[in-house]
Amino acid sequence: PAALDFAALLSDRARRMKASTIRELLKLTQQPDIINFGGGLPAPELFPLGDIQRAANAALERYGPAAVQYGTTEGHLPLREWIAAQTPGLTPAHVQITTGSQQALDLLGKVLINEGDLVLVEAPTYLGALQSFQPYGPQYLEMPTDEYGIDVDALEELLKAQRRKGQVPKLLYAIPNFQNPTGRTLSLERRRRLVELSGEYGVLVIEDDPYGKLRFVGEELPSLYSLSLERCGDPDRSHIIYCSSFSKTLVPGLRDAWVQAAAPITDKLVQAKQGADLHTPTLTQMIVAELVQDVLPRQIERVRVAYGERAALMLAGLREHFPQGVQFTEPEGGMFLWVTLPEGMDTVALLPRAVENRVAYVPGSPFYAQGGGANTMRLSYSNAAPAQIEAGIAALGATLRSAL
Numbered sequence: 001p002a003a004l005d006f007a008a009l010l011s012d013r014a015r016r017m018k019a020s021t022i023r024e025l026l027k028l029t030q031q032p033d034i035i036n037f038g039g040g041l042p043a044p045e046l047f048p049l050g051d052i053q054r055a056a057n058a059a060l061e062r063y064g065p066a067a068v069q070y071g072t073t074e075g076h077l078p079l080r081e082w083i084a085a086q087t088p089g090l091t092p093a094h095v096q097i098t099t100g101s102q103q104a105l106d107l108l109g110k111v112l113i114n115e116g117d118l119v120l121v122e123a124p125t126y127l128g129a130l131q132s133f134q135p136y137g138p139q140y141l142e143m144p145t146d147e148y149g150i151d152v153d154a155l156e157e158l159l160k161a162q163r164r165k166g167q168v169p170k171l172l173y174a175i176p177n178f179q180n181p182t183g184r185t186l187s188l189e190r191r192r193r194l195v196e197l198s199g200e201y202g203v204l205v206i207e208d209d210p211y212g213k214l215r216f217v218g219e220e221l222p223s224l225y226s227l228s229l230e231r232c233g234d235p236d237r238s239h240i241i242y243c244s245s246f247s248k249t250l251v252p253g254l255r256d257a258w259v260q261a262a263a264p265i266t267d268k269l270v271q272a273k274q275g276a277d278l279h280t281p282t283l284t285q286m287i288v289a290e291l292v293q294d295v296l297p298r299q300i301e302r303v304r305v306a307y308g309e310r311a312a313l314m315l316a317g318l319r320e321h322f323p324q325g326v327q328f329t330e331p332e333g334g335m336f337l338w339v340t341l342p343e344g345m346d347t348v349a350l351l352p353r354a355v356e357n358r359v360a361y362v363p364g365s366p367f368y369a370q371g372g373g374a375n376t377m378r379l380s381y382s383n384a385a386p387a388q389i390e391a392g393i394a395a396l397g398a399t400l401r402s403a404l
């Protein structure tokens with residue numbers, strides 16, 4: 001029989017898909033002697049493995065066969081109840097469990113984005129969100145950003161111009177806390193303006209907040225979601241869709257996350273999720289539910305302190321080893337910082353030379369929805385032991401100097 005032309009058989013949606021740079025890079029860094037500042041991986045040596053084992057046994061003891069039977073699409077009720085209890089005014093009915101917040105982004109893309117819809121994104125933004133939204137054919141609009149994150153005054157001008165053209169964006173995607181990939185945090189004043197502006201123009205906001213608890217400098221700031229709830233008083237009238245995850249505060253491999261949103265959104269997410277995976281694994285939800293009371297707060301404290309130390313080490317290394325003219329952000333929390341090299345340098349071309357020096361990073365260009373950023377890179381400090389950070393940054397500094 002003639003060889004099948006599989007490419008010709010792919011759907012239009014499939015044709016829009018492309019590989020995730022982070023996932024592809026992750027394969028490269030499986031070589032043990034490479035110091036990997038690439039993937040946003042939580043520190044594995046901090047994982048509470050004993051607690052997870054005990055929680056799994058407790059869940060199987062408590063629920064028996066139900067722990068490995070089909071569960072509801074909405075998710076394990078005790079877990080949803082705990083999540084709802086963290087935000088005044090929120091109820092379990094407005095909380096939907098997802099298999100990682102990556103699935104939340106995919107399902108939200110599926111239920112919200114028509115081909116050609118305008119979607120406002122930060123420049124740069126989380127490349128995984130671009131990967132989830134891309135198959136649904138959005139038209140991206142980059143929000144102006146500065147060292148403090150989204151420039152809300154410039155955003156207002158952009159929205160006014162779009163309204164004059166009769167093309168108001170459908171969706172705005174933002175990461176207010178310790179943004180991926182820049183590490184920046186949006187100020188309280190800008191958060192209030194962002195909630196007001198998006199509400200005034202009828203733009204739905206996806207607030208992606210997997211890092212909010214990982215603050216190691218300064219004061220915790222309210223989420224866009226809680227600011228919106230203060231204003232409208234009812235989850236069913238909030239235009240903010242809040243996503244968060246247990247990946248960075250507990251462990252990523254259990255794939256437990258959630259969405260908080262108005263009922264018309266969560267109802268549709270349930271239908272989309274029925275078609276995607278029926279439900280998030282039952283046992284892992286029960287394990288997380290066993291851990292949230294006592295283990296989670298302790299784990300958050302451990303991780304915050306460890307990442308604060310690692311961020312400080314990395315910043316000291318950058319100051320010592322990186323050449324003049326290189327700029328970098330100084331995060332107050334999370335797992336990343338962002339490096340801008342002098343114009344004209346190319347971090348994609350530079351990566352193989354860094355790998356020869358046994359150090360890896362994520363080139364910045366895939367984080368831009370509309371191209372650019374060739375002279376930028378993302379560095380993650382969470383997944384490198386303190387000794388490795390010093391050595392890795394010194395090796396990276398030497399690589400940059402040889403390229404300048």
Ligand SMILES: Cc1ncc(COP(=O)(O)O)c(CN[C@@H](CCCC(=O)O)C(=O)O)c1O
Pocket residue numbers: 020022023026038039040041099100101102103126128175180208210244245246247252256257
């Ligand atoms: C802003 C933002 N939103 C959602 C996610 C996905 O996290 P989960 O699916 O909840 O584990 C992430 C996780 N991003 C990491 C993890 C990706 C790791 C990987 O692809 O192996 C990264 O940027 O490196 C994120 O930063």
